[in-house]
Amino acid sequence: MTTTVDDVCDKQRQEFVLQAPIVPSSATSSSTTSTGTSNGIQSGTTTNTTMSVALVNNTSSSNVYAYITGLASDNNSAVFLLESDGETVYYPTSPSSTGTALSADCAIALGAPGSTTTVTIPRTAGGRIWFAVDATLTFLLNPGPALVEPSVTNESDPNYDIYWDFCEFTFNTAELYINISYVDFVSLPIGLQLENTSGTITTVEGLPATGLDTVCDGLRAQTATDGAGWSDLIIQNSSGANLRALSPNSGITMNSSLFSDYFDSYVQQVWAKYGGGTGLVIDTQASWGSTNGTVSDNILSFGSSVGSFSVPSSADIFSCSSGPFATSTDEMGAIGARLAAAFNRSTLLLDSDQPGDALVAEYYTNPITNHYARLMHATYLDGKGYAFPYDDVAPTGGADQSGSLFDPNPKLLTVTVGGPSATTTAVKLRDMAIRGGQRPGGRRQANHQRIRRDLAWDSAEDEKQMLALAHDRVGEEQDYNSAEADLEKGLGRSQQELSANGGLESKSKEIGALASRPPLVSRPLASLVPSRWADKASSLLARLEASPVYAKARPMIELVIRMFSVFASMSVRALVSRITMALFLVLFYFVMPLISRGSGGLPAPIGLRPGAIDVGMADAVNVTSMLANETYSQ
Numbered sequence: 001m002t003t004t005v006d007d008v009c010d011k012q013r014q015e016f017v018l019q020a021p022i023v024p025s026s027a028t029s030s031s032t033t034s035t036g037t038s039n040g041i042q043s044g045t046t047t048n049t050t051m052s053v054a055l056v057n058n059t060s061s062s063n064v065y066a067y068i069t070g071l072a073s074d075n076n077s078a079v080f081l082l083e084s085d086g087e088t089v090y091y092p093t094s095p096s097s098t099g100t101a102l103s104a105d106c107a108i109a110l111g112a113p114g115s116t117t118t119v120t121i122p123r124t125a126g127g128r129i130w131f132a133v134d135a136t137l138t139f140l141l142n143p144g145p146a147l148v149e150p151s152v153t154n155e156s157d158p159n160y161d162i163y164w165d166f167c168e169f170t171f172n173t174a175e176l177y178i179n180i181s182y183v184d185f186v187s188l189p190i191g192l193q194l195e196n197t198s199g200t201i202t203t204v205e206g207l208p209a210t211g212l213d214t215v216c217d218g219l220r221a222q223t224a225t226d227g228a229g230w231s232d233l234i235i236q237n238s239s240g241a242n243l244r245a246l247s248p249n250s251g252i253t254m255n256s257s258l259f260s261d262y263f264d265s266y267v268q269q270v271w272a273k274y275g276g277g278t279g280l281v282i283d284t285q286a287s288w289g290s291t292n293g294t295v296s297d298n299i300l301s302f303g304s305s306v307g308s309f310s311v312p313s314s315a316d317i318f319s320c321s322s323g324p325f326a327t328s329t330d331e332m333g334a335i336g337a338r339l340a341a342a343f344n345r346s347t348l349l350l351d352s353d354q355p356g357d358a359l360v361a362e363y364y365t366n367p368i369t370n371h372y373a374r375l376m377h378a379t380y381l382d383g384k385g386y387a388f389p390y391d392d393v394a395p396t397g398g399a400d401q402s403g404s405l406f407d408p409n410p411k412l413l414t415v416t417v418g419g420p421s422a423t424t425t426a427v428k429l430r431d432m433a434i435r436g437g438q439r440p441g442g443r444r445q446a447n448h449q450r451i452r453r454d455l456a457w458d459s460a461e462d463e464k465q466m467l468a469l470a471h472d473r474v475g476e477e478q479d480y481n482s483a484e485a486d487l488e489k490g491l492g493r494s495q496q497e498l499s500a501n502g503g504l505e506s507k508s509k510e511i512g513a514l515a516s517r518p519p520l521v522s523r524p525l526a527s528l529v530p531s532r533w534a535d536k537a538s539s540l541l542a543r544l545e546a547s548p549v550y551a552k553a554r555p556m557i558e559l560v561i562r563m564f565s566v567f568a569s570m571s572v573r574a575l576v577s578r579i580t581m582a583l584f585l586v587l588f589y590f591v592m593p594l595i596s597r598g599s600g601g602l603p604a605p606i607g608l609r610p611g612a613i614d615v616g617m618a619d620a621v622n623v624t625s626m627l628a629n630e631t632y633s634q
Helices: 005-013 211-226 248-254 264-273 313-317 330-345 371-379 460-474 490-502 505-515 531-543 548-569 572-599 620-633
Strands: 017-020 049-059 063-073 079-081 118-121 126-133 140-142 147-150 165-172 176-180 190-196 199-205 234-236 242-246 279-281 290-296 299-301 404-407 411-418 423-424 443-445
Touching: 005 126, 017 063, 049 063, 079 147, 118 126, 126 531, 147 279, 165 190, 165 411, 176 411, 176 548, 190 404, 199 404, 211 234, 211 242, 211 371, 242 248, 248 313, 248 411, 264 330, 279 490, 290 330, 313 330
Parallel strands: 049 411
Antiparallel strands: 017 147, 049 118, 063 079, 063 126, 126 165, 140 147, 165 176, 176 404, 190 199, 190 411, 234 242, 279 290, 290 299
């Protein structure tokens, strides 16, 4: 039986075993997303044979280990691991029995918290970068050789009680493609940053340091709401701390009765809608174009020449690969991917065109939905990361949800475990000999820039981007000094002035683009709240704006919002200054006269004494004359 790279990668995801294909595919054959669409890399591009990967330990532990596994594309897709030095490629030989230990040390120590370890990877298919905290992982070999990887659904696995996680990548002749994947479970926060040879940097922020606990709290709250058993997905260690949270599919693997009829009522509503005269239009986003489906005799049919879907079970929907989703043709696979995404996001009752123009804010709004995926996206710092197998499905030109990065000219991939850096930032080699606040150990002291957010800034996320862009220039010849920033103009405007004078042109254009966004006061109210609350805020505001009371009060509401925006955008210095001035005004013009009159011991102001001269309308000459006359008469 022949197998391809894609076949063995599918087996790896399902059985946690990686082995070489019987007939190796070409190195460029596995550069598409799970939806069957290419990443748009132009032909003719050829990557280097190896690539540098910086591994950053942002946990609180000094005992963090990384492992890198995959199929060597330039060596007949042979199974390999990197050895502990991060450079030597170890090709295990086929053992005579199952469960054989590795003959090389492949645990790459990441050092103390905040440190960075750089490794070199070859061109790879089915690649994974694994992380383990406070323990090493156990990889075993079966005849083949086949690499037996850690499993979260096998309680007898030697790695079961360890904090570990991974991200997935493919590095071939066309591109580097990498994503953070929590399709099976979530345990450790992992973030990505990819720099290409032109200096362009793209990122996926991943989870915060407390991401696992946040997700687990959400699962418990959802169980309290619907009683569906979401909290059963939480795995704790012997001390009662959260060890990981399983995806619904992994949870069903361990407990087949879990979510057994969860989606049944929703599926019935969908079948009723598309069996009652409304057609379901699926855009394959490929050469097949859009295809129409209707329900008849309890079957969702897309025509005899295309195929059909029977009623899926909850397990089928969560897995995206069983029951009617186990399709045999490429066209049905493309349809099934978009149908599976629509079921998990619960958008089939909202729009008959899929993926259509569905907004991210509309995902997971039905009470019956994949709440694990909902909570994952709500917890991601930028909302991005795989939470179910077809999380890369998106409307054409729509927002990516998968947390994937890809580039045909990769230079440096940085993978961070433990959450984003808070006080230190990675230093590139070219910065080492240039003035830039270098500290021992390859780290730079954080650049705490005190910068005013003026009304041209629309959110805290934009501030993060602009600060990151400003920091990226530290150490370059035309370095931007934050101490020279005009705090009353804002970083964006001062950078535009620098650009006009011929300095920092490329970076200033990026910052200028951020600063030229619509003002804060003209942005939707939903943009003023954290991204994890955006869906609820949008729904609440929509109901509020539809009420007649809002229509009458709208001018006053807008005035209040504008006043709030002005105060919110002030620097602390400006805000304190204005409050102090107001207090002095009240004190000297209102409070002091009242105190004087009440005490009786202090002379009243001249304008309040009996017989005093009313000088309110007199000019300077008349005042002098009148005072002289008063003195003479006395």
